[in-house]
Amino acid sequence: MADRILVTTDDLEHAVRINAGLEAAGFDTAMVSSFDDVRQAVRGRGLPPDCIILTGGLHETPAQHLLASAREHAISTLGLVESTEPDAKELARDIGLTAWLVKPVDPQDAVTTTRRLIDRRKLQQRTGILGESAAIQEVLVKIEQMAPVTSTVLIEGESGTGKELVAKAIHDLSPRRGKPFIAVNCAAIPDTLLESELFGHEKGAFTGAAERRLGRFELADGGSIFLDEVGDMPPATQVKVLRVLEDRTFFRVGGIQPIKVDVRVITATNRSLKDAVALGQFRDDLFYRLNVLWIYLPPLRERRSDIPLLVRRFIAEFATTHSRQDRPDRQFRGITAEALQILAEADWPGNIRQLRNLIESMVVLAPEGEIRASDIPPDIRDRGRGLPMLVPGAALRDGVGQEVQFILRSLVELKLQIEELRRRVEERPAAGGGRRVELIEVAPSDPLDAEAPEGPVIYRAGMTMADVERAAIEAALRETRGNRRKAAEVLGIGERTLYRKLKEYQLA
Ligand SMILES: Nc1ncnc2c1ncn2[C@@H]1O[C@H](COP(=O)(O)OP(=O)(O)OP(=O)(O)O)[C@@H](O)[C@H]1O
Ligand SMILES: [Mg+2]
Numbered sequence: 001m002a003d004r005i006l007v008t009t010d011d012l013e014h015a016v017r018i019n020a021g022l023e024a025a026g027f028d029t030a031m032v033s034s035f036d037d038v039r040q041a042v043r044g045r046g047l048p049p050d051c052i053i054l055t056g057g058l059h060e061t062p063a064q065h066l067l068a069s070a071r072e073h074a075i076s077t078l079g080l081v082e083s084t085e086p087d088a089k090e091l092a093r094d095i096g097l098t099a100w101l102v103k104p105v106d107p108q109d110a111v112t113t114t115r116r117l118i119d120r121r122k123l124q125q126r127t128g129i130l131g132e133s134a135a136i137q138e139v140l141v142k143i144e145q146m147a148p149v150t151s152t153v154l155i156e157g158e159s160g161t162g163k164e165l166v167a168k169a170i171h172d173l174s175p176r177r178g179k180p181f182i183a184v185n186c187a188a189i190p191d192t193l194l195e196s197e198l199f200g201h202e203k204g205a206f207t208g209a210a211e212r213r214l215g216r217f218e219l220a221d222g223g224s225i226f227l228d229e230v231g232d233m234p235p236a237t238q239v240k241v242l243r244v245l246e247d248r249t250f251f252r253v254g255g256i257q258p259i260k261v262d263v264r265v266i267t268a269t270n271r272s273l274k275d276a277v278a279l280g281q282f283r284d285d286l287f288y289r290l291n292v293l294w295i296y297l298p299p300l301r302e303r304r305s306d307i308p309l310l311v312r313r314f315i316a317e318f319a320t321t322h323s324r325q326d327r328p329d330r331q332f333r334g335i336t337a338e339a340l341q342i343l344a345e346a347d348w349p350g351n352i353r354q355l356r357n358l359i360e361s362m363v364v365l366a367p368e369g370e371i372r373a374s375d376i377p378p379d380i381r382d383r384g385r386g387l388p389m390l391v392p393g394a395a396l397r398d399g400v401g402q403e404v405q406f407i408l409r410s411l412v413e414l415k416l417q418i419e420e421l422r423r424r425v426e427e428r429p430a431a432g433g434g435r436r437v438e439l440i441e442v443a444p445s446d447p448l449d450a451e452a453p454e455g456p457v458i459y460r461a462g463m464t465m466a467d468v469e470r471a472a473i474e475a476a477l478r479e480t481r482g483n484r485r486k487a488a489e490v491l492g493i494g495e496r497t498l499y500r501k502l503k504e505y506q507l508a
Contacts, residue, residue: 001028005049005052006030006051007030007053008032010054011103015055020107021107036066050117051076051117052066054077054079054080055080059095071308072308074130078114079092079101083104098132120141130306130313135302144173153167153294154268154291155167156273156297157270161300162297166295166297171266176224184197194237197215197216206253220263226266227267230267230273231269241286267290273291299348311335311343312335314356314360322363332363332370339373339376342373342376359371473487
């Protein structure tokens with residue numbers, strides 16, 4: 001069946017030419033106005049379109065409504081941007097286009113881009129990776145490029161951002177797809193067992209080794225091995241994995257025969273491996289071997305435009321899974337606009353996993369057969385509107401670990417400290433400038449200088465919020481002896497945010 005494309009008529013000349021080009025290329029096309037929403041546009045024709053081309057009016061409300069509706073239904077969009085637009089890429093990001101072309105647009109280019117979008121859409125259907133945001137589209141392009149080769153891949157991203165899903169997609173799209181995909185969580189296996197788990201052992205290799213056992217590398221022969229939480233791998237095992245990567249051979253524990261395997265290695269970590277190298281916790285030679293191809297999965301809060309789509313998909317999925325055969329009257333109806341808005345604004349420290357788990361519980365528990373604002377736990381509701389409110393037990397219920405709870409708590413404390421500082425600044429008498437309000441001065445020189453006096457962050461007259469923030473970062477770095485991961489934790493901010501600020505304040 002031909003793929004269905006809708007072309008808006010805002011720029012009639014472009015619309016007519018592109019419509020003709022698409023038709024000639026075999027697409028099932030139709031022209032609609034920007035005022036048509038997706039449902040209206042396909043009324044009487046059954047299936048939703050695969051792609052919508054917006055020929056103009058991108059700054060206008062009707063086009064933006066159409067875009068939002070398309071995103072929610074996982075329909076790709078291609079926008080034709082005026083040549084007078086100062087930054088087409090930024091506009092595309094702002095309004096949530098999947099792709100864009102700058103006018104005047106050759107109909108052939110529009111056809112090629114449309115075809116690419118449709119291929120990617122099929123890829124998403126195959127892999128289950130949802131999202132129309134530019135960030136996710138970039139990830140999909142990388143997956144497409146990385147799947148056919150055998151180079152190692154390193155996937156980085158916060159917990160619950162889809163690292164395992166991406167690893168599986170790379171394998172499933174690769175020529176190895178019929179062969180095993182073996183996942184090993186390096187953090188979940190005790191150090192003493194990891195080696196025999198990965199490489200296997202011979203009978204009698206150690207107490208309890210009653211039989212020969214094949215390791216995961218051998219089981220993955222011909223396919224892919226996914227080393228999850230690779231940053232937590234103990235140094236002794238790192239050496240052995242490095243060897244496998246270098247000559248594809250290893251020994252079983254207690255074995256004397258070298259074993260050769262053909263395995264593609266895909267790894268993931270939710271901490272920066274580069275930092276682990278800098279801290280001496282991860283071998284740099286292994287890091288370079290693993291980091292041949294790199295994918296970063298952005299946190300959900302940095303691609304909020306995908307939230308409505310994810311919410312609708314998860315509701316549909318769980319409404320089917322948990323449908324009550326005995327109560328056909330209790331069909332799950334969906335989510336109210338207000339509730340969706342709250343979910344779209346929340347912070348989601350546990351990313352997609354947290355969102356998915358919450359939707360499941362709400363679908364099961366929502367008393368009205370519909371998710372309403374009152375069904376959303378207070379910590380989520382308040383997170384979108386300023387600072388997190390920590391409801392005891394809530395974080396665990398949402399599948400968020402203690403670490404996240406600790407970070408959130410630190411964030412609240414930091415905010416309270418800053419507010420206290422601000423209050424003091426405001427209360428400070430105007431005269432007598434230069435009087436020190438608080439405690440010890442933080443040396444602005446070397447942030448890593450372990451000799452500098454330790455103590456509370458200070459405020460001095462004339463300091464701006466930026467100065468205070470800089471001082472807080474310096475103090476945190478000093479306290480953690482330059483360990484940036486710990487410093488970020490202490491400050492209750494993300495590691496990436498800390499990096500950005502280090503750069504901003506020229507502390508890096
Ligand atoms: N883009 C996406 N579209 C749909 N579902 C997704 C997407 N990304 C992640 N998920 C779902 O979210 C959940 C968490 O994903 P996954 O296990 O891949 O995350 P992770 O990054 O490996 O997390 P962790 O670091 O905690 O191991 C899974 O149920 C997965 O199917
Ligand atoms: Mg994982």
